[in-house]
Amino acid sequence: MKKITISLIVLLGFFWFILGNPPAAPAKKAEAPDPVTAPAAPAQENPPVDSDTWSIPQFLTSIPPSHREGHTGVWTDTEVIIWGGELGDRSLNTGARYDPVTNTWQEVTPNEAPSPRTGHTAVWTGTEMIVWGGRDGSAFRNDGGRYNPATDAWQKISPEGSPSPRSDHSAVWTGYEMIVWGGGDNKSFFGNGARYDPVADSWQEVSSANAPTGRRSCPAVWTGKEMIIWGGFDGSCTNNGGRYDPTANAWAKTTANGAPPPICYHTAVWTGSEMIVWGGENFSTYYNMGSRYNPADDSWQSTSVAGAPAKRSGHTAVWTGTEMIVWGGQDSTSHLNTGGRYSPAANTWQAIPVSESLARRTGHTAVWTGSEMMIWGGKDGSSYLNTGGRYNPATNSWQSASVAGAPSEREGFTSVWTGSELIVWGGFFGNYYYSTGGRYDPSTITWQWTSNKWPPAKRANHSAVWTGSEMIVWGGNNIAAYFNDGGIYNPVDNAWHPISTAGAPAKRSNHTAVWTGKEMIVWGGTDGNAVFNTGARYNPATDAWQAVSPAGAPAKRSDHAAVWTGKEMIVWGGKDKNLCLDSGGRYNPATNTWQAVSPAGAPAKRSDHTAVWTGKEMIIWGGGDENGLSAGGGRYHPSTNSWKITAAAGAPEPRRKHSAVWTGAEMIVWGGYRPEGKSRKLLSTGGKYRPESDAWQETSTIIAPVGRAGHAAAWTGSKMIIWGPSPNNGGIYTP
Secondary structure, three states: OHHHHHHHHHHHHHHHHHHHOOOOOOOOOOOOOOOOOOOOOOOOOOOOOOOOEEEOOHHHOOOOOOOOEOOEEEEOOOOEEEEOOEEOOEEEOOEEEEEOOOOEEEEOOOOOOOOOEEOOEEEEOOOOEEEEOOEEOOEEEOOEEEEEOOOOEEEEOOOOOOOOOEEOOEEEEOOOOEEEEOOEOOOOEOOOEEEEEOOOOEEEEOOOOOOOOOOEOOOEEEOOOOEEEEOOEOOOEEOOEEEEEOOOOEEEEOOOOOOOOOEEOOEEEEOOOOEEEEOOEEOOEEEOOEEEEEOOOOEEEEOOOOOOOOOEEOOEEEEOOOOEEEEOOEOOOOEEOOEEEEEOOOOEEEEOOOOOOOOOEEOOEEEEOOOOEEEEOOEEOOEEOOOEEEEEOOOOEEEEOOOOOOOOOOEOOEEEEOOOOEEEEOOEEOOEEOOOEEEEEOOOOEEEEOOOOOOOOOOEOOEEEEOOOOEEEEOOEOOOOEOOOEEEEEOOOOEEEEOOOOOOOOOOEOOEEEEOOOOEEEEOOEOOOOEOOOEEEEEOOOOEEEEOOOOOOOOOOEOOEEEEOOOOEEEEOOEEOOEEEOOEEEEEOOOOEEEEOOOOOOOOOEEOOEEEEOOOOEEEEOOEEOOEEOOOEEEEEOOOOEEEEOOOOOOOOOOEOOEEEEOOOOEEEEOOEEEEOOEEEEOOOEEEEEOOOOEEEEOOOOOOOOOOOOOEEEEOOOOEEEEOOOOOOEEEEEO
């Protein structure tokens, strides 16, 4: 059923895109791509009202791929396909296709994709991209998949006869076979490989007789009849190699006479008659020299160093038909955004201009499209990138690749609804934290990135409120620190402004925040050691904080829920470290006083639950305690200080980290997860609860987004938008 659901999502998203988005003219300035407008509805006298339905707008999907390095890129003759890689400590099995004519991205289906990995290889066969090998943390792979962009579908490849699990190996496409060779795992460097025939879905061993010594990170080229490998790392950098003839299944050594010194992390391109190797390093000694190897007479010839780019390794290189273009990489002190063009006919270098909009990087990919070099992704210091650019040697100029689309997949982010847009910001993926975000406009079906100029520091598990004109974010944590600062984001001028820390509460995350109409009240939370029952009120008009009275406050807690009633903040549930709670309190900022929430008839203790305010009641639902999931929920009426348990009949199955919105008449809960042994089952189901009748109704599952937890949800006035966290797509539900 899951496969059918995902296929329907892809199919309907495709038709939505085709009907509403005819091919666009080439972008004039990719930094500010033109918005994509929603398809116009046909004129009707009485337009039908669709209810209990999901839609999957194209621009709620992953465009472009999320930040990453160590991914692969191939050119299909019309598109660049990016796939895999890693972000922080997490490997990826997602990707996207970039069309340089329209300057747009399209998500690669995750359905049946190979498992997450980096250090893998990818080749283009003429109709399919084949990925193989790689690693996910300490787990090495000897499997892969074939991706067909015409059908947006993956097909597994046979593991029978494949080489042993490995990463950082070499791979070439011969015209009918993929040859993989070398690489390593945590224990060994490999000097073996195999040839994969996609027509027969079968492997044939590559002879190891006379083969070079085992090594990894060794570039390979295909000459039309031989695979040449040279250099690489076998415990130390090498300066030898070999030529493999698949017809004879035999190796011949490359001469050492005139060869470059031992190097690693260099590049190699095939010109049609020679292999050019350039750059690289040998244990912190960096090079900007190269050499040309001619297999016809087994000889080397040095390339000119006059005018060559600065010394580097981890760069990329492409062959244009007449020149080799190198770009990016790193030296002993920094990452680079420079490069050069080398003409073997003249044995000369020409510098290429620096793109002011293109960050320095290594770990990126580069492909030659036939007229341009496109680079994408990589890492600049500790910052992972999902940006790129296209260099045209004919005009000696750069154009940025579109970054229009949803923010990268992430957890622990915040979201607010402005009345016209959904804004998401911050969060983390693996051990990488974000200070970026995006704004989704459902009327135009477009995303716009939030400004990256002076945002708050990277963080997750913070709070965010909408004031009516601005989003205020506060607190949170990243891998190194907790915060008691934040920022104010104004979407009109797409600008951030800092907020005062004078009088702010202590550093914390997993707290709550509500907006009163003139103040943000933050309360509770944890700094990883202590749990708090303190808080403060922030007035953006005066940029000032005022402490919330601790007298009569509820017990300390984090991961609780809070709502604003119009005159009080009600907090309930949560946990004190590992002990969940079934208590709460009501805070009145006018009097700076607390009143206890009655425990009589309250739901069972819990955290990771949701809460909505109906106008007269707070409804809490779902979540769990230290022993498992908590069933059902309850309605708290502050005027009588009393509880009523919500109906169990027809309610969705118990869950954590789901979402809930109030429509004006109903509470809609959706998504979340339920524990399954040591893992968790992500849910794509939900329910609508009407307090007037104390009754539940199931939400449709037809083309609903794939299951997820910790996502964003917003009520627009007529529809519910959900987005993220992983994958970074979503859907719109009309109840």
